[in-house]
Amino acid sequence: MHIWGLVIALLFAVPAAADTQAVGSLDGVPIIDALDVRDITTAGVQHYWFRAGPSPVGQPWLVPVVVIKGAQPGPRLMLTAGIHGDELNGIAVLHRLAASIDPARLAGTVTLVPGLNPPGLLQSARQWTPDWTRSAPNLNREMPGKPGSSAVAGFAHRLWQGLIRPNADSAVDLHTQSRGTAYLMYAFASSPRTRRMAELVAPDIIKMDKGERGTVENTLTDDGVPAITLELGRPEMFDDTMIARGEAGLLNLMRELKMLPGKVAPPPASLFVANDIVAARATRAGWARLLLPLGALVKKDQPLAEVRDAFGTLLETVMAPAEGRINMIATDPRTDQGGTIARIVWWSPDPVCANGC
Numbered sequence: 001m002h003i004w005g006l007v008i009a010l011l012f013a014v015p016a017a018a019d020t021q022a023v024g025s026l027d028g029v030p031i032i033d034a035l036d037v038r039d040i041t042t043a044g045v046q047h048y049w050f051r052a053g054p055s056p057v058g059q060p061w062l063v064p065v066v067v068i069k070g071a072q073p074g075p076r077l078m079l080t081a082g083i084h085g086d087e088l089n090g091i092a093v094l095h096r097l098a099a100s101i102d103p104a105r106l107a108g109t110v111t112l113v114p115g116l117n118p119p120g121l122l123q124s125a126r127q128w129t130p131d132w133t134r135s136a137p138n139l140n141r142e143m144p145g146k147p148g149s150s151a152v153a154g155f156a157h158r159l160w161q162g163l164i165r166p167n168a169d170s171a172v173d174l175h176t177q178s179r180g181t182a183y184l185m186y187a188f189a190s191s192p193r194t195r196r197m198a199e200l201v202a203p204d205i206i207k208m209d210k211g212e213r214g215t216v217e218n219t220l221t222d223d224g225v226p227a228i229t230l231e232l233g234r235p236e237m238f239d240d241t242m243i244a245r246g247e248a249g250l251l252n253l254m255r256e257l258k259m260l261p262g263k264v265a266p267p268p269a270s271l272f273v274a275n276d277i278v279a280a281r282a283t284r285a286g287w288a289r290l291l292l293p294l295g296a297l298v299k300k301d302q303p304l305a306e307v308r309d310a311f312g313t314l315l316e317t318v319m320a321p322a323e324g325r326i327n328m329i330a331t332d333p334r335t336d337q338g339g340t341i342a343r344i345v346w347w348s349p350d351p352v353c354a355n356g357c
C-alpha cells in the first residue's frame, strides 16, 4: 500500500474522539456534559449524571441517564420522561425497562432519561422553574434550545445537543396529563411512520397531530427522527396499570425495531384513532360534576357535566360539542368561567386532516 493510502486507512480506522468523558462523579456515577452511546464498546448497563446547566445556588442541575448497550449492533432508541415535573408515570416505566431489558438479548442501544426536568420535578410543577413571579417556561416548548439566551433555553440546548439528538434514531417522550386533569393512555403521532410506532405501543387513543413548536417529539420529527409523545394517565402518582401498559408497549415497539427478539403484537382492536379535538367548556364558574367517565363515546349535545353554585343549585349542563371519545377530563371539580371540563377527539374524514387537522 502506498504510504498515503496507509495513513488514510489509519485515519479512518481510528474512532472519532470520545464525546462521553466524565468531568467528575457523584457516588461513583460519572458526571458527563455530552453522551455519544457509540463511545460505549461493551454490552451492559451504564448510569450517568448529565450536567444540564447551572442553578442559582451553585449545584448543577443533574439529569439521570441509563444507557443499555446491546450485545448486537442495532438502532439507538431514546426514551425520555419527566419533562413536565408533575407527570411521573413515565419515570417508573423507564425504571422498569432499566431492570427488565437484558443487554445480552438487545440489538442496539436504549438510552433512558427518567427525569428531564429536575427543578420542575422537585416542585411537582409542569414548568421548568417554579419562579411564578417572573416566568414559568415550558421546557417542552424550548427544544432545540439556544445557548447564551435564557436559563431554560440554555438548559434545553445542553439536553438537545449533548444528550437527546446525538443518541436518537427514534424516540418516545413520556408524559401524563397535568395536575387537576386525567388522560387515558394516549399517543401523539404526526406521520404514517410515527402512527405505526404509536399503534405498537397500544394506547387507547392515537391523536394524529401536527404538533407544537419546541417539543421533544416535533423537534426530532422535524429533524428526520421518528418520534411520538406517549401520555400515561394521571399526574402526580405512580399508576401501576399505566406503568405496566407503558412498559409492555415500549417492549413491543423494540421488537418491531428488531432490537429485541420475539413476535410483535398487533395494535389492539379497540384502538381509537383521531385527528381532531375540541374542548367542552363551562360558561359558568362553580362545582362541575362529570356525568360520563373518561374514555366514554359521546354523541354531539349529549350531557357531559353539571355545574352547580356554592349552594348546590344547578347553573348549567355542559353538552358534548362533538361526537367522539372523551380523551381527557378535569379531575378537579372547581371550574372557572370558560374552564375545560373535558376534551373530545374524533376522526375527520377530510383528506387534509389525515395527519392532524
Ligand SMILES: [Zn+2]
Binding pocket: 084, 087, 175, 176
Ligand atoms: Zn406533559
